[in-house]
Amino acid sequence: MTGRPLLRALSALSLHKIGQITGALAFAVLVPRSLGPELFGQLSFVLALSLLLHMVGDLGSLDIMGRFVPGWAQEGAAGRRRIGGLVWQLTWARLGLGVLITLALVGGGEWLAPWLGPGRAALVGLGVALRLLSWAPYHLSFGLNRMGRWAVELSWRQWAMIPCLLVGRRWGLDGLLVGLVMAEVVFLAPGVFWLRPYGRPPRPAWAALRPYVRFGLGFFLANVLVVLLYRSGPVLLEVLTRDTVAVGYLGLALSLYMLLITIIGQYLTAFVPSLALLTTRGQMTEARRRLERVIHHATLAMGALLLGLGLLIEPLAPLLFGPDFGPVGRLFLLLSLALPLQPLVSAGRGAAAAFGRPRVALAAMTVGLAVGLAAGLLLIPAYAATGAGLALVLGVLATAVTLLRVGRDWLRPPWRSVALAALPLVLVFLPSPPSLPAALALMAPALAVYLLVLLLGRGLTPTELWRWVPFRNDSGRSP
Numbered sequence: 001m002t003g004r005p006l007l008r009a010l011s012a013l014s015l016h017k018i019g020q021i022t023g024a025l026a027f028a029v030l031v032p033r034s035l036g037p038e039l040f041g042q043l044s045f046v047l048a049l050s051l052l053l054h055m056v057g058d059l060g061s062l063d064i065m066g067r068f069v070p071g072w073a074q075e076g077a078a079g080r081r082r083i084g085g086l087v088w089q090l091t092w093a094r095l096g097l098g099v100l101i102t103l104a105l106v107g108g109g110e111w112l113a114p115w116l117g118p119g120r121a122a123l124v125g126l127g128v129a130l131r132l133l134s135w136a137p138y139h140l141s142f143g144l145n146r147m148g149r150w151a152v153e154l155s156w157r158q159w160a161m162i163p164c165l166l167v168g169r170r171w172g173l174d175g176l177l178v179g180l181v182m183a184e185v186v187f188l189a190p191g192v193f194w195l196r197p198y199g200r201p202p203r204p205a206w207a208a209l210r211p212y213v214r215f216g217l218g219f220f221l222a223n224v225l226v227v228l229l230y231r232s233g234p235v236l237l238e239v240l241t242r243d244t245v246a247v248g249y250l251g252l253a254l255s256l257y258m259l260l261i262t263i264i265g266q267y268l269t270a271f272v273p274s275l276a277l278l279t280t281r282g283q284m285t286e287a288r289r290r291l292e293r294v295i296h297h298a299t300l301a302m303g304a305l306l307l308g309l310g311l312l313i314e315p316l317a318p319l320l321f322g323p324d325f326g327p328v329g330r331l332f333l334l335l336s337l338a339l340p341l342q343p344l345v346s347a348g349r350g351a352a353a354a355f356g357r358p359r360v361a362l363a364a365m366t367v368g369l370a371v372g373l374a375a376g377l378l379l380i381p382a383y384a385a386t387g388a389g390l391a392l393v394l395g396v397l398a399t400a401v402t403l404l405r406v407g408r409d410w411l412r413p414p415w416r417s418v419a420l421a422a423l424p425l426v427l428v429f430l431p432s433p434p435s436l437p438a439a440l441a442l443m444a445p446a447l448a449v450y451l452l453v454l455l456l457g458r459g460l461t462p463t464e465l466w467r468w469v470p471f472r473n474d475s476g477r478s479p
Helices: 003-035 037-057 061-072 076-112 118-143 147-155 157-194 206-231 233-241 244-269 272-280 284-321 327-354 358-406 415-421 423-429 436-456 462-466
Strands: none
Touching: 003 037, 003 147, 003 157, 003 244, 003 284, 037 076, 037 118, 037 157, 037 206, 037 233, 037 244, 061 076, 061 118, 061 206, 076 118, 076 206, 076 233, 118 147, 118 157, 147 157, 206 233, 206 244, 206 358, 233 244, 233 358, 244 284, 244 327, 244 358, 272 284, 272 327, 284 327, 284 415, 284 423, 284 436, 327 358, 327 415, 327 423, 415 423, 423 436
């Protein structure tokens, strides 16, 4: 896809990403304040648990569709039949998984959380099952290069959830769970309509689906590991401590952290195709140089974001989320210990795909998850949400170290940039500004000092201050 079609697709995706970011911010501002710590803690647990269970039904579907559907779409009626066969078999498999997940939750929900009785667990399972069923048409849209359709489910989910939750809150947790189910129906309905051209569902046939699932297995495992590392904290915290209020604090701090790394991660992912093209041409030296520049600039940008948030988050948290959520600011600062390493982790995983080294990414995520889970089991019983935050930091650190070790032939991080971007972490160990006006007054001089340190430390040139672009795809030259 080139020229105007590419520009249209990028414009559509940009619009959806605006919706995703604003939706995350609106959710963080509106929902915690309206629910209060206890009820929001229960919601945070349910959302984290649901996300982990969704991954059981992932099956590597997005990568399967991206690999096979584009070619089949060019084969007319025969290709349409093949597409329909794949989509419906995936739907049957997910329907079965959704039923099994719901039954497992009904039987074991109260073990996970005492307040998650069979009726409530059934609602959680129903929400998971509906989302699994809705994935097939959205992933199909990705394979058909209809990026606008594909991005709807990813980007507008929280905007759909907010009104459903705010209406359901008057009936407590039961109303919230019904609201989550209704939000899933919002996304399933258009998906059902999009599948109409592919005929009626055939009978379930695992043998027909098996080769495609085998193809997507590696991607599926990698996706599961990523979600487990970043999203298992609230579930572990509830199971190990039964401190639902702390789960709410952690869930909110984690959502802010994930929003930040999502913004940086999208920037980094955009360079993967160019790295893959250079690799195909045998220009590995240039590819490694460009990868280093990408990590360099993303890391310095992360340092600037960290500095601003480090000053603002603690005085701003009670104003944004309500006075009961003051601890969220300090917890976010704790999670931010991992932020300077996040560009290295995100770019390293993307580069592993571009350079044809999927085992590197899988090994790194496996080690990171093992360290994060072990640390969580040790730290959470004693330190609650703080222990869960530290466990995630250690998991990200282990992922970065493993990437550097296993991918040392092509992943050479700019250590000077990482060190300079880590300087704002001193804010984690200092008292926060006494008020929001004081924090705002410190912002401009603090950013000026940070930029001056970058210039004096040769982390950034004056030209790069005006052109914050690691390289341009059309020229192949760094600025």
